[in-house]
Amino acid sequence: MDISKEKLEWIYTTMYRIRRFEETMLEQTLKGNSMGVAHTSDGQEAPPTGICAHLTDKDWIGSTHRGHGHCISKGLETDKMMAEVFGKATGQCGGKGGSMHISDFSKGMLGANGIVGASIPLAVGAALTAKLKGIENESVGVSFFGDGASSQGVLHEAMNLASVWKLPVIFACENNGYAEATPSWYAVSAEDISARAEGYGMPGVVVDGMDVFAVYDAAGEAIARARAGEGPTFLEMKTYRYHGHFHADDTSKYRKAEEEEHYKKLDSIKHFERTVSKQKLMTEKKMKSIRDSIEQEMLDAVEFALSSPMPDVSTLYDDVYVNYSNPIAGLR
Amino acid sequence: MTTSQTNPLGPGYEGVAGSETRFRDIFRDTLRAEMIRDEDVFLMGEDISGGFDKDTKEPLDAWGGPFAATKGLVQEFGPERIRDAPISEAGFVGAAVGSALTGMRPVVDLMYFDFVTVAFDQLLSNAAKSRYMFGGQTKVPLTLFARSGAGTGHAAQHSESFYSMLAHIPGLKVVVPSDPYSVKGLLAAAIRDDDPVFVVNDKKLINLTGFVPDEEYVIELGKGRYMRRGSDVTLVGMSYTTVACQKAADQLAEIGIDAEVIDMMSLSPFDEDILIESVQKTNNVVIVDEDTPRASMASEFAAVIADKAFDYLDAPVKRVTAPHSPVPYNRDLEIEFMPSAEDVVGTVKNMLGRE
Ligand SMILES: Cc1ncc(C[n+]2csc(CCOP(=O)(O)OP(=O)(O)O)c2C)c(N)n1
Numbered sequence: 001m002d003i004s005k006e007k008l009e010w011i012y013t014t015m016y017r018i019r020r021f022e023e024t025m026l027e028q029t030l031k032g033n034s035m036g037v038a039h040t041s042d043g044q045e046a047p048p049t050g051i052c053a054h055l056t057d058k059d060w061i062g063s064t065h066r067g068h069g070h071c072i073s074k075g076l077e078t079d080k081m082m083a084e085v086f087g088k089a090t091g092q093c094g095g096k097g098g099s100m101h102i103s104d105f106s107k108g109m110l111g112a113n114g115i116v117g118a119s120i121p122l123a124v125g126a127a128l129t130a131k132l133k134g135i136e137n138e139s140v141g142v143s144f145f146g147d148g149a150s151s152q153g154v155l156h157e158a159m160n161l162a163s164v165w166k167l168p169v170i171f172a173c174e175n176n177g178y179a180e181a182t183p184s185w186y187a188v189s190a191e192d193i194s195a196r197a198e199g200y201g202m203p204g205v206v207v208d209g210m211d212v213f214a215v216y217d218a219a220g221e222a223i224a225r226a227r228a229g230e231g232p233t234f235l236e237m238k239t240y241r242y243h244g245h246f247h248a249d250d251t252s253k254y255r256k257a258e259e260e261e262h263y264k265k266l267d268s269i270k271h272f273e274r275t276v277s278k279q280k281l282m283t284e285k286k287m288k289s290i291r292d293s294i295e296q297e298m299l300d301a302v303e304f305a306l307s308s309p310m311p312d313v314s315t316l317y318d319d320v321y322v323n324y325s326n327p328i329a330g331l332r
Numbered sequence: 333m334t335t336s337q338t339n340p341l342g343p344g345y346e347g348v349a350g351s352e353t354r355f356r357d358i359f360r361d362t363l364r365a366e367m368i369r370d371e372d373v374f375l376m377g378e379d380i381s382g383g384f385d386k387d388t389k390e391p392l393d394a395w396g397g398p399f400a401a402t403k404g405l406v407q408e409f410g411p412e413r414i415r416d417a418p419i420s421e422a423g424f425v426g427a428a429v430g431s432a433l434t435g436m437r438p439v440v441d442l443m444y445f446d447f448v449t450v451a452f453d454q455l456l457s458n459a460a461k462s463r464y465m466f467g468g469q470t471k472v473p474l475t476l477f478a479r480s481g482a483g484t485g486h487a488a489q490h491s492e493s494f495y496s497m498l499a500h501i502p503g504l505k506v507v508v509p510s511d512p513y514s515v516k517g518l519l520a521a522a523i524r525d526d527d528p529v530f531v532v533n534d535k536k537l538i539n540l541t542g543f544v545p546d547e548e549y550v551i552e553l554g555k556g557r558y559m560r561r562g563s564d565v566t567l568v569g570m571s572y573t574t575v576a577c578q579k580a581a582d583q584l585a586e587i588g589i590d591a592e593v594i595d596m597m598s599l600s601p602f603d604e605d606i607l608i609e610s611v612q613k614t615n616n617v618v619i620v621d622e623d624t625p626r627a628s629m630a631s632e633f634a635a636v637i638a639d640k641a642f643d644y645l646d647a648p649v650k651r652v653t654a655p656h657s658p659v660p661y662n663r664d665l666e667i668e669f670m671p672s673a674e675d676v677v678g679t680v681k682n683m684l685g686r687e
């Protein structure tokens with residue numbers, strides 16, 4: 001396998017961090033410690049991990065309502081993420097964004113986004129900036145979106161733009177089979193969403209989104225193409241979300257138990273563990289020490305979020321603009 | 333069955349047969365009644381079938397539709413008339429306009445009010461303008477509905493109340509129910525109306541209950557109503573702020589201020605007469621709006637009052653609105669964002685020189 005030891009450790013750490021962040025966040029949300037709506041991405045660890053393994057802070061990603069995995073893969077810190085979900089002043093956005101709007105511009109993370117499809121052209125725009133500055137080789141744009149989002153017109157416009165302008169973009173479609181309760185076999189007219197790439201003049205690749213090595217390989221090729229100035233690629237990663245659409249959603253109303261079990265057997269973390277053990281690439285001891293450190297990190301993240309202060313109410317009026325001459329409080 | 337005690341219907345309706353009903357249940361029942369009444373009425377929206385069984389292909393109605401607004405309808409009417417749509421707001425709203433132009437009466441569930449902007453061009457350029465620019469040849473009997481409002485921790489992109497943006501558009505009609513009684517009458521009127529009508533439901537209303545008469549009725553579009561009669565000050569509410577105004581009126585009564593509460597119900601067209609009539613009597617007016625203040629309905633109502641009832645005013649018209657900002661996530665900030673009964677009481681006290 002053509003992955004360095006350090007990279008393998010990073011991959012395992014990242015996937016396990018996503019898994020445990022989501023489980024911990026969900027538990028805390030159900031306890032009432034979150035302030036709003038939260039969408040979990042456990043089960044879908046492989047796509048963001050396998051892709052972001054090739055990126056640096058200079059590369060940009062666009063994300064979705066289900067954005068925690070994207071954030072973690074791009075190097076955001078779980079304590080500030082947890083604090084944001086808890087609405088605290090120490091959160092990644094000072095408590096003003098919440099779960100659906102976590103972002104970190106210092107790490108090339110353009111923000112989770114609550115409008116389905118809305119972040120796709122942002123990644124295209126980041127790639128356009130790279131092209132205009134002549135730094136395509138070190139700054140690509142990756143746009144993460146779901147099977148549901150593939151029905152938004154803006155995706156199709158963005159794909160055509162990226163091709164026409166030959167931009168360094170990866171369209172990273174996480175097909176988890178559902179948009180809310182609606183199955184993709186109902187809402188998407190193509191067997192493979194990636195088949196649509198051909199019509200927009202770019203390669204479209206179907207990838208096993210439960211296999212981080214498959215994602216890593218496919219993403220490596222796509223990102224190399226982008227960095228070489230050869231334009232966009234569409235990756236469709238077939239994956240599965242373990243929990244409900246949002247924290248209070250009961251999947252048994254629209255998914256079959258057999259289907260859920262089927263995907264749990266394909267679990268991307270277990271698959272990683274089996275693969276590296278069989279090929280003697282990482283010891284169980286090493287993996288355990290990674291898991292233990294993540295467990296501690298989660299305890300610390302919750303503690304940090306719980307003990308952090310609320311934002312001052314006056315921050316409501318901050319940052320609506322860079323500058324503005326009328327009072328924001330307006331008519332009160 | 334009970335009979336009405338308070339009377340959301342106005343004087344003379346005491347003793348009408350009806351029951352305490354939840355907002356979302358009467359919304360669903362009204363949709364159902366209109367679908368039975370007219371075969372050309374059909375519904376489209378995301379997730380309104382709540383998924384489908386993989387083997388039988390039967391709709392599952394897992395969530396009863398977004399906000400449980402269409403529970404049971406797909407079983408009753410089938411997936412042709414309860415038409416589950418992919419996440420393509422521009423596409424399916426445009427298709428609804430096209431269908432309305434050619435003889436159907438589509439009703440669209442846009443889920444969160446914020447998503448209207450994804451389909452905005454279809455509403456502005458096609459739904460609102462077709463009749464006018466084609467010289468009156470056609471009409472667009474289209475109804476849309478969605479949930480507005482802050483207060484549920486949904487943050488900036490799922491909490492808007494910018495109904496003023498729609499009311500601004502000639503060719504569109506906009507209504508804002510404030511309780512189960514008004515949503516029944518306004519939704520039925522919207523669906524039967526031959527123009528495009530947007531029904532904006534504040535999320536905070538959806539699980540509230542209120543008295544609803546059993547009989548079939550419509551509320552005329554463009555009419556407001558008195559929720560409470562008073563002589564010292566007029567409080568103007570719309571959508572959920574009508575609830576805030578009623579709470580404020582209760583608090584004001586305790587300190588001897590007799591407030592009149594108007595519920596606008598319709599934003600375009602809207603009831604100029606009720607505003608003027610009330611201000612002529614109370615000589616003081618506070619308009620309460622959860623929308624942001626610039627170019628808002630609150631500003632529009634204030635302008636009409638200044639124009640047509642200026643001589644009756646004892647004090648400047650006051651608006652209690654959200655600040656000129658997006659909706660924050662943090663709960664304390666979100667509470668600060670929304671106009672409250674306490675904000676209204678404070679404004680009235682200032683206005684009347686109390687304390
Ligand atoms: C424009 C818009 N329409 C509808 C929604 C409501 N909504 C939120 S997530 C979602 C499903 C998205 O499905 P998919 O893109 O497959 O992502 P997944 O939830 O599976 O990660 C919908 C319909 C929204 N947030 N934005």
Ligand SMILES: [Mg+2]
Nearest residue numbers: 146147178179
């Ligand atoms: Mg999906």
